[in-house]
Amino acid sequence: MTRRRTALAPAALVGTLLLGCSDSAQSPGTPTPTAAQPAPSTSASTPVDPSEIVAAAVGLPGDPVDVATGLDVPWGMAVLPDGTALVTLRDEARVVQVGPGVSTVLGADGPDGRVPDVVPGGEGGLLGIALSPEFSSDQHVFLYQTARDDNRVVRYTLAQNRLGEATPVLTGIPKNSTHNGGRIAFGPDGKLYVGTGDAQNRPAAQDPTSLGGKILRLNPDGTVPPDNPTAGSPLWSLGHRNPQGLGWDSTGRLIAAEFGQDEWDELNVIRPGGNYGWPEVEGPGDGGGRFVAPVQTWATDDASPSGITVTPDAVYVAALRGERLWRVPLNPDGPTGTPDAYLQGALGRLRTVEVGPDGSLWVLTSNTFRGEPRSGDDRLVSVPLSS
DSSP: OBOOOOOOOOOBOOSOOOOOOOOOOOOOOOOOOOTTSOOOEEOSSOBOOGGGOSSOOOSSSSOOEEEEEOOSSEEEEEEOTTSOEEEEETTTTEEEEEETTEEEEOEESSGGGOOTTOOOBTTBSEEEEEEOTTHHHHOEEEEEEEOSSOEEEEEEEEETTEEEEEEEEEEEEOOOSSOOOOOEEEOTTSOEEEEOOOTTOGGGGGOTTOSSSEEEEEOTTSOOOTTSSSTTOOEEEEOOSOEEEEEEOTTOOEEEEEOOSSSEEEEEEEOTTOBOOTTTBOSSOOTTTTSOOOSEEEEGGGOOEEEEEEETTEEEEEETTTTEEEEEEOOTTSSOOOOEEESTTTSSOEEEEEEOTTSSEEEEEOOTTTSOOOTTOSOEEEEOSOO
């Protein structure tokens, strides 16, 4: 494997580094959860208990404020038009609706009201979630889920606090105990983008006939758009190890975060048909011009990037092992600016970040998996971006 080392850009790092393991539709109501599955608790204004904070949250105008606590291995999040969010619980195969004063476990058609045909294991289970671009009229919710033999994208209809009418959109994505990808998102073009991992089969990332190690682009019904790079193929880019962050900037560029192996994590600007080098190149370097080089890299101890969100001026990256929120300034003309680190050690491992309904950042922690849970973990917190 060819690996090139370059010096990381300087960052405003603060606190003590704590290493984790690698890696407007009518809103639903609030039914009473069963005793076997209590709903997560919520709070509209209670700050995170300072005694649970290892290092002060710095660099952002305000302290984290709990939106929901008691979440068991939360993974994906989609903000609803009513100002609440749907959160996937990976191992429990459930979707919960949470927000200030709102706590609902959505029903589904699987056993005990779980999402059907989800087989959790390792890093697999109920992962990414995305709302249809026409959600206000069609109420469609898309889920990335690990099944018995594969990973797949399934569309559901949300009605009366239940996810029903399951319709497979894409099946046959390779699965394994790790490297399952799982992030899904609709782009500004109305297409569904799917990040898939190599499922521990490294050559698959370079195989254009495999769905593993790719970013895929589909119509909402699962058909292949005619303007994809390869006719009839959902492939949008290849050469990925385990991408889990997808977002778009104001110019329409797709930006993706990706887990590295042992040395370098990546932030990439995705080009249609682009090859990002795995497993031939990890981190900095373009393989002599054969591959697209990342625009930002981190040592794996400092990041292990999962979800991202993009604001007009920056990309925010939720870091698991790095236990911090990275802010990477955007430069519409090309490269990104020097990254800064926030919330270092304050909340532990961070899985997902989205812009919340109030303009703050909504951040999901991931301490109930490979972390050191604190009282109230895991949690969804709101972090103000402006004072």
